[in-house]
Amino acid sequence: MTAPTPTDSAGPAGGTAPPPAARLRDLLPLLRPHRRRLLLAAGLSLVGAAAALAQPALVARVIDVVGAGEPLLPAVGLLVVVLLAASALSALQQFVLQRTAEGFVLTTRFALVDRLLRLPVAEYDRRRTGDLMSRVGSDTTLLRATVTSGVVDVAGSVVVGVGALVAMAVVDVWLLLVTVLAVAIGAVTAVLASRGVRRLSQRAQEEVGAMTAAVERALSAVRTIRASGATAREVAAVGASAWRAYAAGVQVARLEALVSPAGSIAVQGAFLAVLGVGGYRVTSGSITVASLVAFILYLFLLVMPLGQAIGAWTQLQTGLGALTRIQEVLALPPEDDERPQRAGSRPAGPAAGAPLLELDDVSFAYPDGTPVLHGVSLQVAAGSRVALVGPSGAGKSTVLALIEGFYPHSGGAIRWAGTDVRDLPRAALRARLGYVEQEAPVLAGSVRDNLLLTRPDATDPELWAVLADVGLTDVVRRSPRGLDVLVGDEGVLLSGGERQRLAIARSLLARPELLLLDEPTASLDARNEGLLRTTLAAASAGRALLVVAHRLSTVLDSDQIVVLDEGRVVARGTHDELVGNSPLYRELAAAQLLV
Structure with missing residues (x-):
């Protein structure tokens, strides 16, 4: 039996309630590390604003100087200096903002990756990798x-x-009233139009996440898809997901497109109204031409930042939609690697007569209540070899997952050297365990990268020694790169047996006290199975082994064989004992020509 699977995978959160919408104040914790640069950008923005506000008055001064016949150079020179200063400040502010934004994205990604890699294993079962x-x-x-x-x-x-x-x-109160009326109509229309942007943007990002998950699913199984003649169907499936993302994006674009015309109408309406009313007031002598020009320039200074503010508000709604999805992950509790140690809970060797590992009446059920294990009890003594056998779906792999702490057991107790594992720091316990999964995952990179995953301080002689233990020396020496030979994405450049042996070598390098092996010979031929069996026999002299096996030939010489069926221990003993007193074991052995 493999690791527990989700009972409901609908939606990005596994069918759970949608996360609460993010608010503007939720951005503050993420922005706090960048507050100095943000304050600098804000300061530059304020100085730039002052320079911009000075320009219409300086233009009006130039017009007055020309009308009065006074020297023009000082007024024009001051205007040019202010223009250049404003441009320089704007460029500097944009650089500071862009750099701050990149840093903001970087720290957010660090926080997300840190949380994603620390989530409880059960959380990965409920979610799609592509969406994450x-x-x-x-x-x-x-x-x-x-x-x-x-x-x-x-x-x-x-x-x-x-x-x-x-x-x-x-300059003129009446012109101001005309301007405010025209701009207010456009601003209110734009704000109302942008109210749904956050919701639609969040939906669009969810569809993008679903599309990414569909692509990841297809690429991870591309060889099976090709061999099954299913390429066209998978293209259509991924295309349908891409179409839904496109449709959601178009909805966002349609709503955002309503904002821009509203702002343009407000600007044009205000400009035309000011020209009409302002021209009348100039002819009536209420204001001068210079004042009207200054007012129009101030009008542009008003409507330009107003347009920026409306655009910024729309962008902010889009960002808050994305933040909602990010917060959903950041709010997930990480696996508790640093549980406080109680007195006497430090992992240690077993006391005299105590087993290294003990499962005492252990039960486990899926989150929906479906039972998997029922009162499983077994002991693994230091230096012993214990095997778990039984038909598929009996719960064998689940036992290993519970020992590793990937899932919490529902009842009973799991003890390490007499201490309940729930009282031990999980990281400290795992340091005593080696674990080789059934699928033998190999990470993209080199052979060296994969081996150093468990012991980053291991020397080259140690790496070669453990490769020799699993019969991989000749395979690695085939390449002139040696330990640095690449294994491809998910170890695709290695055979199935080579991937399995590399995973075992990786665990052996860590020198665990208890080695957990889930189907270690599943992908090995008869020759390499015999070599690995010899290696494991030698390795067991310095550590205990708990092996899940379908091939009974791998575990015939185990100190104890535990037979599981439908989540229950139905028999235990040596091979010869079980052949005589366990009908299920005798049936399994007969099917493999071992009796």
Whole structure:
């Protein structure tokens, strides 16, 4: 039996309730490490706003100087200096913002990756790998806009807008009232149009996550798909997922497209109204031409940051939709690797007469209550070899998963050297265990990278020695790169047996006190099975072995063989004893021509 599977995989969260929508204040903890650069960008934005607000007054001064026949150079020179300073400040602010945004995305990705790699194993069963990858990639990228076009730009826009309103009131109150009325209509329309952006953006990101998961699923099984003649069907399936992501993205684009025309209408309406009313007031002598020009420039200073603020608000809604998905992962509790140790709970060798590992009436059930194990009890003494056998689905692999702490057992107790494993730090316990999974995962990279995963300080002679133990020396020496020969993605450049032996070598290198082997010979031919059996026999002199096996020939010489059926221990003993008193074991042995 393999590891427990999810009972409900609908949706990105496994059929659970949708996460609460993220709020603006939820950004603050993520922005806090970058507060100094954000304050610098805000300061530059304020200085830039002051320079922008000074420009209309300086233009009006140039017009007055020309009308009065005074020297033009000082007024023009000051205007040019302010223009250049404003441009330089804007460029510097954008650089600071972009750098801050990249740092913001980086720290968010670090936090996500750290949490993703520390989640309880059961959490991976409920979620799709591609969707989790999408949160690290595309969702964090969307957050960048909340910094570059969001918080700081809104602050600068508010300063410029308020300053422009004050200056416009000084120039002419009636023109200000006309402007405010026209701009308010457009602004309210734009804000109302952007209200649904967050919800639609979150849905679009969920569809992108589903599409990424579909691509990851297809690529991971591409050889099986090709051999099954299913390429066209898989292309269609992934294409359907891509189409749903496209449709969701179009909905977001349609809603965002309503925002821009509303802002444009407000700007054009305000400009035309000011020209009409302002022209009348100039002809009536209420204001001068220079004042009207200054007012129009202030109008542009008002509507430009207003447009930026509306755009920033829309970007912020999109970013908050992505933040909701990111927070969903960050809110998941990590596996507790550092549980506090109780007095006397330090992992140690067993006391005299105590087993190294003991399962005492252990039960386990799926989250929906479906039982898997019923009162399983067994003991593994130091230096002994114990085998778990039985038909498929009997619960053998689940026993190993519970020992490793991948899932919490429902009842009974699992003890290491007499101490309940729930009282021990999980990381400290796992340091005493070696575990080789049934599928023998091999990481992309080199042989050296895979071996050093368990012992990063191992020397080359130690690596060669453990490769010799599992019969991989000749395989590695075939390449001039030696230990640095690449194994391909998921070990695709190795045969199934070579992947299995490399995984076993990786565990042996860590020198565990108890080695857990799940079907260690499943992918080995008869010659290599015999070689590995000899290796394991030698390795067991310094450690205990708990082996799950379908091939009974692998475990015939075990000190004890435990027979599982439908999650229960139905027999235990040596091979000869079980052949005589266990009908199920005798049936299994007969099927493999061992009796």
